[in-house]
Each structure stands twice: as structure tokens, then as C-alpha cells.
Amino acid sequence: MSQQRHGNTPGKTGAVPAFPDLPEATIARLPEYLRALHNLAETGADTVSSEGLAAAAGVNSAKLRKDLSHLGSYGTRGVGYDVALLIDQIEYILGLDQRRAVALVGVGNLGHALAGYDGFASRGFRIVALFDADPERVGKPINGLLVRHIDELGRAVVEEGITIGVIATPAGAAQGVADELVTAGVTSILNFAPCVLSVPAGVDVRKVDLAIELQILSFHEHRKASLTALPGGRAEQAGNQEAVGS
Amino acid sequence: MSQQRHGNTPGKTGAVPAFPDLPEATIARLPEYLRALHNLAETGADTVSSEGLAAAAGVNSAKLRKDLSHLGSYGTRGVGYDVALLIDQIEYILGLDQRRAVALVGVGNLGHALAGYDGFASRGFRIVALFDADPERVGKPINGLLVRHIDELGRAVVEEGITIGVIATPAGAAQGVADELVTAGVTSILNFAPCVLSVPAGVDVRKVDLAIELQILSFHEHRKASLTALPGGRAEQAGNQEAVGS
DNA sequence: AGGCGCTTGTGAAGGCGTGCACAAATCGCG
DNA sequence: CGCGATTTGTGCACGCCTTCACAAGCGCCT
Ligand SMILES: NC(=O)c1ccc[n+]([C@@H]2O[C@H](COP(=O)([O-])OP(=O)(O)OC[C@H]3O[C@@H](n4cnc5c(N)ncnc54)[C@H](O)[C@@H]3O)[C@@H](O)[C@H]2O)c1
Ligand SMILES: NC(=O)c1ccc[n+]([C@@H]2O[C@H](COP(=O)([O-])OP(=O)(O)OC[C@H]3O[C@@H](n4cnc5c(N)ncnc54)[C@H](O)[C@@H]3O)[C@@H](O)[C@H]2O)c1
Numbered sequence: 001m002s003q004q005r006h007g008n009t010p011g012k013t014g015a016v017p018a019f020p021d022l023p024e025a026t027i028a029r030l031p032e033y034l035r036a037l038h039n040l041a042e043t044g045a046d047t048v049s050s051e052g053l054a055a056a057a058g059v060n061s062a063k064l065r066k067d068l069s070h071l072g073s074y075g076t077r078g079v080g081y082d083v084a085l086l087i088d089q090i091e092y093i094l095g096l097d098q099r100r101a102v103a104l105v106g107v108g109n110l111g112h113a114l115a116g117y118d119g120f121a122s123r124g125f126r127i128v129a130l131f132d133a134d135p136e137r138v139g140k141p142i143n144g145l146l147v148r149h150i151d152e153l154g155r156a157v158v159e160e161g162i163t164i165g166v167i168a169t170p171a172g173a174a175q176g177v178a179d180e181l182v183t184a185g186v187t188s189i190l191n192f193a194p195c196v197l198s199v200p201a202g203v204d205v206r207k208v209d210l211a212i213e214l215q216i217l218s219f220h221e222h223r224k225a226s227l228t229a230l231p232g233g234r235a236e237q238a239g240n241q242e243a244v245g246s
Numbered sequence: 247m248s249q250q251r252h253g254n255t256p257g258k259t260g261a262v263p264a265f266p267d268l269p270e271a272t273i274a275r276l277p278e279y280l281r282a283l284h285n286l287a288e289t290g291a292d293t294v295s296s297e298g299l300a301a302a303a304g305v306n307s308a309k310l311r312k313d314l315s316h317l318g319s320y321g322t323r324g325v326g327y328d329v330a331l332l333i334d335q336i337e338y339i340l341g342l343d344q345r346r347a348v349a350l351v352g353v354g355n356l357g358h359a360l361a362g363y364d365g366f367a368s369r370g371f372r373i374v375a376l377f378d379a380d381p382e383r384v385g386k387p388i389n390g391l392l393v394r395h396i397d398e399l400g401r402a403v404v405e406e407g408i409t410i411g412v413i414a415t416p417a418g419a420a421q422g423v424a425d426e427l428v429t430a431g432v433t434s435i436l437n438f439a440p441c442v443l444s445v446p447a448g449v450d451v452r453k454v455d456l457a458i459e460l461q462i463l464s465f466h467e468h469r470k471a472s473l474t475a476l477p478g479g480r481a482e483q484a485g486n487q488e489a490v491g492s
Numbered sequence: 493a494g495g496c497g498c499t500t501g502t503g504a505a506g507g508c509g510t511g512c513a514c515a516a517a518t519c520g521c522g
Numbered sequence: 523c524g525c526g527a528t529t530t531g532t533g534c535a536c537g538c539c540t541t542c543a544c545a546a547g548c549g550c551c552t
Contacts, residue, residue, distance in 0.1 A: 019473070030465070050530070065532085069531055073531075075530050076518065077530040109358075109359045116355050125460050125464075188467055189463075190463060211371070214370075216277065219273050222339070271538080297499085315500085323498080323546075324498050324547070324549055
């Protein structure tokens with residue numbers, strides 16, 4: 001592991017500053033801060049305190065300050081954080097200054113919804129290509145984009161500069177699609193299929209499984225139900241996700 | 247919020263054993279184990295070792311053993327875990343022995359996909375009611391279920407025994423919908439709208455934000471790109487989600 | 493019956509993340 | 523110019539989670 005301290009990399013190309021190695025937990029919260037900041041910017045706020053931003057993002061203010069301190073010192077004591085500056089900083093760190101090209105594989109039930117979603121554009125992403133294996137679907141337009149056959153994946157990745165692939169195929173096909181994405185040069189995958197993907201080192205996989213989310217909620221339902229019969233049935237919040245009193 | 251009932255409930259119904267308080271991290275993995283176990287059961291396996299199950303679930307075997315040990319001792323040394331028994335145990339812990347009734351609010355782009363998804367049924371959930379505020383959509387059937395007006399929420403929750411609500415409305419409407427769900431008696435919410443929800447203590451909220459997932463991937467892309475220019479640019483796996491070598 | 497190989501369950505150690513509490517820094521104002 | 527109000531940045535302690543390593547337990551084979 002690299003023991004690099006504060007990011008003064010000696011012989012570095014001056015254009016790109018040393019990349020801070022942020023805690024994974026911090027990274028996962030930055031998008032939330034970013035969204036809150038965009039909301040604030042729309043209301044015309046120039047600056048925001050850690051307290052205010054923390055509330056908007058649904059986190060502890062100390063946590064927020066520590067998170068932001070990892071990026072550098074972009075706040076002013078006694079004043080707060082400059083909203084526009086912080087937006088730029090976070091977007092830079094997240095690599096959103098360039099709008100990233102995304103490929104979506106599997107244009108079925110869920111894929112349709114994703115392809116038709118305009119919310120990605122405003123958050124830094126462009127879905128530039130849709131793929132499916134079903135000849136029935138290939139060639140048809142969705143939201144102004146033609147569905148292409150999966151065989152064209154390799155070419156499209158190069159031509160469109162795709163770095164992220166989204167898998168919305170049945171679980172049985174997901175590993176195969178992942179392999180094809182990796183072969184084509186994609187190094188980040190978002191997987192909606194309920195299965196474990198195996199990819200080479202250097203490729204990042206994130207998974208979204210709605211049934212798992214529901215099952216976690218179900219567990220807490222079960223727990224709450226069994227607690228109502230117990231003395232001092234205190235309701236606890238879920239820990240991971242907030243449950244703020246009104 | 248500091249209201250705490252003092253109640254001595256001495257005689258517990260012997261049917262329900264004391265509820266183990268599992269680490270939150272363990273709970274989040276149980277659904278993954280469960281899915282892997284169901285896959286194994288389909289292949290006809292009677293038992294599985296911690297090593298085997300861990301591989302199928304994409305985790306470390308030591309972690310898996312510790313997770314399972316929290317449920318009790320359901321393995322046999324020298325042999326492994328009884329697949330069927332473990333499935334029953336995990337399903338019981340997760341409260342899936344009763345099929346939970348789910349309400350879906352917001353039958354738009356994404357809501358349609360969710361309503362038409364048959365994968366929930368096999369994982370312990372029934373979507374029993376669809377709601378929307380748009381009169382255009384109310385009354386129309388989706389996947390054999392009529393879309394009802396949001397005003398009927400309260401009655402439906404009671405009649406259908408709904409405990410989980412899924413929000414798939416625009417962000418602006420989400421807090422209002424959450425309030426209505428809570429008022430109606432729902433104590434668990436899965437939120438797809440990109441916003442922070444505020445709910446009273448005792449209500450669990452989980453959030454799925456696809457843009458956040460993409461932005462986390464984007465960060466790692468950015469990091470990887472900046473590392474390629476560095477000496478010894480070794481690719482590390484994402485930490486949270488697996489990136490196993492083939 | 494006894495030994496041997498295999499696998500579970502767990503004690504212990506280390507790392508990571510969180511939140512408190514406070515010093516340092518900045519602004520506004522008299 | 524100094525002072526108080528305000529807010530950031532962070533040292534520190536604590537708890538949770540992960541991982542290693544191994545003793546204890548189980549079944550099979552001889
Ligand atoms: N629909 C939902 O709300 C929902 C919810 C949670 C999870 N999921 C998961 O998302 C995935 C997709 O769900 P869905 O409901 O859209 O399924 P779907 O069957 O409607 O769509 C799957 C699509 O993938 C295509 N496909 C199959 N094999 C392919 C291949 N090798 N290459 C390219 N395309 C291929 C099919 O032609 C089809 O169009 C599934 O894994 C499902 O479990 C869906
Ligand atoms: N479509 C996607 O792939 C996708 C991806 C990520 C996130 N999301 C999020 O999911 C949510 C829904 O997305 P969508 O694309 O389905 O939007 P949509 O506009 O297609 O659908 C929203 C639906 O909610 C209904 N609605 C609005 N206010 C309501 C209210 N007060 N009560 C009940 N129903 C109400 C609308 O009538 C509409 O049918 C949004 O918050 C979006 O940001 C969607």
C-alpha cells in the first residue's frame with residue numbers, strides 16, 4: 001500500500017493535483033452532499049454552514065466537516081462553505097467535470113425505466129448506448145436512442161468513450177454480459193441482476209438489489225413486532241439510514 | 247421523542263424465542279446468503295461448507311461463519327451447513343416466513359418496472375397495492391393490479407396489512423408521500439426519490455439512489471485514470487463491493 | 493475403537509468510522 | 523483596534539467490523 005501522506009507528489013504533471021485517498025465511507029457520502037448543495041444553490045444561497053449542509057444531507061455535522069476536511073480546506077471559519085466552490089470541488093473529486101458515458105445492457109422492464117430517466121443527465125452522466133440480445137428489441141428507439149445488438153458493444157465502447165456499464169439483464173445472463181463489458185474495456189459496472197459478479201482486479205462492481213433492501217426492512221419489521229411484546233419497547237433507528245424525528 | 251413506556255411483560259409467548267440483536271452489517275448480508283442458499287438448493291446440494299457458501303455469496307468465509315454464528319449453531323463441524331435448515335433460519339430471522347405486503351406509490355417510469363417485476367414474489371414480498379396522484383393513471387391495471395388514488399392509502403394499509411411502502415414519485419412529492427405512509431401506519435419505507443426523508447422515530451427508511459451509485463463508480467474511474475500516470479499504478483478493488491479475479 | 497482429516501465456532505488483534513469537544517481562525521461591530 | 527460571536531478543522535476516545543489463527547468437534551476409514 002502506498003504510505004503517501006499529504007498529497008505533495010514530487011514529479012507529477014502539474015495539471016492533475018495529487019489524488020487524495022479518501023475513506024470509502026466519505027466517498028459514498030459525497031454524492032449526497034453534492035445533491036444537497038445543488039438544491040441550496042437553486043435557492044440562491046451563497047454559503048452554507050456545516051450544520052445547515054449536514055441537515056440537508058441527513059448526516060451529523062461533525063461527520064460532514066471531517067468528510068470535507070479530507071478534500072482540503074474549502075470552508076471559512078465563522079462563515080461556512082462557499083456553495084459554488086464546494087460544488088466544483090466535489091464534482092472534480094467525483095470525476096463529474098467530464099460527463100461520463102454510460103452503456104446500458106438489457107432493455108427489458110427495468111432497462112426501459114432507466115433508459116427513459118432524465119435524472120442521470122443532471123447528475124453527470126449520459127446514457128449513450130443501449131444493448132439487448134433479443135432481436136425483437138434491437139433497432140427500436142427508446143427515448144431517442146436506438147437499441148443495438150450486444151455484439152456491437154466492443155465498438156461502441158471505443159467510439160463513445162464508455163467507461164461505465166449498467167447491467168439490467170436477468171441474473172443468468174449477467175456474468176456473461178459482465179465479461180463482455182470487461183473485454184470491451186469497461187472498468188466500472190453497476191449491476192441490477194441479483195447475483196454475484198466475478199471480474200478481474202481493477203474493475204469496480206457495484207450492485208443494486210431491491211429485494212435485499214426490502215428484506216432488510218423486513219428484518220426490522222420483524223424485530224419491531226417482536227419488541228412490542230417486550231418491556232420498554234424502544235424504537236431504534238436503522239443505523240445505516242436515517243430516521244429523523246419530525 | 248423521549249416518551250418511553252414502562253411495561254412489565256413477564257410472560258413471553260414461548261413460541262417466539264428471544265430476538266437476537268444482530269450487527270447491522272450482518273443483517274445486510276443475510277439476504278445475500280439466502281439468495282446463494284436458494285441457488286444451492288436448486289442444484290440439489292444438501293449441505294454446504296462456509297467456504298463454498300462464502301464464495302457463492304461473494305464474501306470472506308471467516309466473515310460468513312461469524313455472521314452465521316450470531317444466529318446460533320446451525321452448522322456441523324467437519325460437514326458444513328444444512329442448506330434447507332439454514333434457509334429456514336435466515337428466512338425466519340428476516341421475517342420472511344410471512345409474505346410481507348408492500349404498497350408502491352408513484353406508478354411512473356420506474357414504478358411501472360417495479361410493479362411488473364415478478365422477482366419480489368420469490369423473495370418474500372407481495373406488492374398488494376399501487377397508488378398514484380395522477381387521475382390519468384388511477385383506475386388502470388398494471389400487471390393485474392388496479393392503480394388506486396393516493397387518498398385510499400389509509401384504508402388499504404389496514405385492509406391489506408401493509409407494513410412496507412415503496413416511494414417512486416418525483417423528489418418533490420416524496421416527503422409528502424412519506425408522511426402519508428407514516429400516518430397510514432406504515433413503519434418501513436424504501437425510497438427511490440433522490441432526497442432525504444424525515445420520519446418519526448420507529449420508522450425505518452432505506453434509500454436507493456442510482457445516481458449516487460454511478461457517482462461512486464465515477465470517483466473510482468477518476469482515481470484509476472489518475473493512477474495510470476503514476477509509477478506502480480496498481481489497481482485496487484473497491485473495498486465495499488467485490489472485484490474478484492477470475 | 494482409535495486416529496485422521498475436515499470444518500465450524502470464536503478469541504484476539506488491528507483497522508476503520510463516528511462523534512465529542514475544543515482550539516484556531518474569521519467576521520462584524522463598537 | 524480589540525472583542526465577542528460564530529464556525530471550521532481536528533485530536534482523541536470509543537465502538538463496530540473484519541480478519542487471522544486455532545482449538546474443539548464431527549464423521550469416516552481402517
Ligand atoms: N424490473 C424490476 O423492477 C427489477 C427490480 C429489481 C431487480 N430487477 C433485476 O433487473 C434485471 C432486469 O429485470 P427486468 O424486469 O427488466 O427483466 P426483463 O426480462 O424484462 O428484461 C431483461 C432484458 O435483458 C435482455 N437480455 C437477456 N439476456 C441478454 C444478454 N445476454 N445480453 C443482452 N441483453 C440480454 C432481454 O432480452 C430483456 O430485454 C433482472 O436481473 C431483475 O432481477 C428488476
Ligand atoms: N426512472 C428511473 O430509472 C429512475 C432512476 C433513478 C431514480 N428515479 C427516481 O424515481 C422517482 C420516480 O421516477 P420516474 O422516472 O418513475 O418518474 P415519473 O415522473 O415517471 O413518475 C412519477 C409518478 O409519481 C406520481 N406522483 C407524483 N406525485 C405524487 C404524489 N404526491 N402521490 C402519488 N403519486 C405521485 C406521478 O403521477 C407519476 O406517475 C423519481 O424520484 C426519480 O428521481 C427514477
